[in-house]
Amino acid sequence: MGRPPCCDKSNVKKGLWTAEEDAKILAYVAIHGVGNWSLIPKKAGLNRCGKSCRLRWTNYLRPDLKHDSFSPQEEELIIQCHGIIGSRWSSIARKLPGRTDNDVKNHWNTKLKKRLMKMGIDPVTHKPVSQLLSEFRNINGHGTSSENFVRDFKTEPSNNSILTQSNSAWEMFRNTTSHESNYNSPMMFTNPTSSEFQATTPFHISSHSNHLLNGTTSSCSSSSSSASITQPNQGAQAPVTTFCWSDFLLSDPALPLDSQTQVVGSSATSNLTFVQNENFNSQGECSSQKIASKASGSCHSASSFVDEILDKDQEMLSQFPQLLNDFDY
DNA sequence: AAGTCACTCAACCGCAGGACG
DNA sequence: GCGTCCTGCGGTTGAGTGACT
Incomplete structure (x- = not known):
């Protein structure tokens, strides 16, 4: 039928x-x-x-379409949006005047996804691979499954995520995209390199770095993607959750030591802040992945979280000493 | 110069949901 | 409530092209 x-x-x-x-x-x-x-x-x-x-x-x-290449600001916006809502290309495209969902999707699949992978970041969850491995081991509890995970990641990175995107985040994002079509929308993304992104609006993602866009394979310090999401209406009462890639990268044994040092230096200006409210996380718990949990205090203390990651990484390395060398994108 | 490979991107496909009679 | 039509969307495909051997 x-x-x-x-x-x-x-x-x-x-x-x-x-x-x-x-x-x-x-x-x-x-x-x-x-x-x-x-x-x-x-x-x-x-x-x-x-x-x-x-x-x-x-x-x-369509006459309003751009046919030139994506700007660094547009690329960062795509990465940030994808980190929040996943592959809702039409919603992401609405944040980029003159771009279509097809444009954004193609650019992601051909450029941005690979760039993240080269930097050791899972393009689905936007988390460092080492962290995913640790979490996966926690779920399965056996190394053999982790080995399969690594193999799958290397062969088909787009389908290997063990985590799902936050539906709550998506709901919030969608609510802000229903009545906007450009930068002058209720949801804004700020970037110091582009004045159009400066936000005075209820919901914004602010970026203080273009590390991801510099897309190098040599230094993972470039993975310090950052953004902040705030909703002032409730922001005063809402718990502020701060996420720093650098916090994960510090515990990422895939990083060379001096790259980690650079990360420390960049973390002061590179962070992702979620102001959670009931819309964003109605469960009142860490449903929006451990990304948001690091500094929330409601799930883990910051130090115990970092310690946990470090411990897991050490444990993982002891069991799979060649693991990280295998990531050769 | 010819063949092969990798990459890009336009276009297609199938599904879901909304509008309408 | 139901069926049909239209549109929107995300995943996938394949032609075109440039780089490489």
């Missing part, structure tokens, strides 16, 4: 669009505007599926 096809697939053209076809779409839309896409191919004289026409328009022909 299943849904009937939207059009007669055998009689419609597929594949790349020609300039003539583009011109027909543009001419039609210029006169009539966008409407019922299932009728547009016929009216515009195109032998294409309506869905294909809509996609061509939304992803390529």
Whole structure:
């Protein structure tokens, strides 16, 4: 059973669009505007599926689209958004005027995901791999499973996460994207390098570094991604949760020692702050991963958390001495 | 010069949800 | 409430292209 096809697939053209076809779409839309896409191919004289026409328009022909490469600010925004809501590309794209979900998705898959992986960060959870390994061992309690995890990570990084994105975070993000389409939205992301990002708005992510965007393979200090999310309406009462990549990286044995030193230096200006409230975490517990738990105090003290990670890393290293050398992206 | 490989990105596919009769 | 149609979305594919051997 299943849904009937939207059009007669055998009689419609597929594949790349020609300039003539583009011109027909543009001419039609210029006169009539966008409407019922299932009728547009016929009216515009195109032998294409309506869905294909809509996609061509939304992803390529729309006059408000940018066709240049992504700026560092845009890239950081994508990384930050992905860390919060995962692969909700359309929502992320709404934060980037002139970019489509397809653009963002492609850029993530071809550039940003690889960049994070090279830096030893799981592109799904945005956590250091060593931490995931520790957590995975806690779940399974046996090294053999961890070995499988490592193998899977190396072969198919996009599907190996043992953790899920925070649905609560997504709900909050979605609520702020329902009535915005650009930087002047209720949810803002700030970046000192771009004045458009400066936020005076209810919800913002502030970035104080472009470490991720410098994308080097030599130093993990570049992984000190940072952001803060605040909701002033409740911020005064809400517990503030601060997350620093550097805290994880300090305990990341994959890092060279001097890189860790650099991380210490960068942590002062690089942190991710979650102001939790009932919308963000209605459970009142550490459901938003241990990322948020480090400094929350409600789940672990900061020192015990770091100590725990260090202990786990040491334990992991003792069992898999060659493990970290195997990460050769 | 030719073949191979890796990468990018436009386009496709199928599903879900909303609107409407 | 139900069925149909349309749109939006995320995952995937494959043609095109450049780098490399």
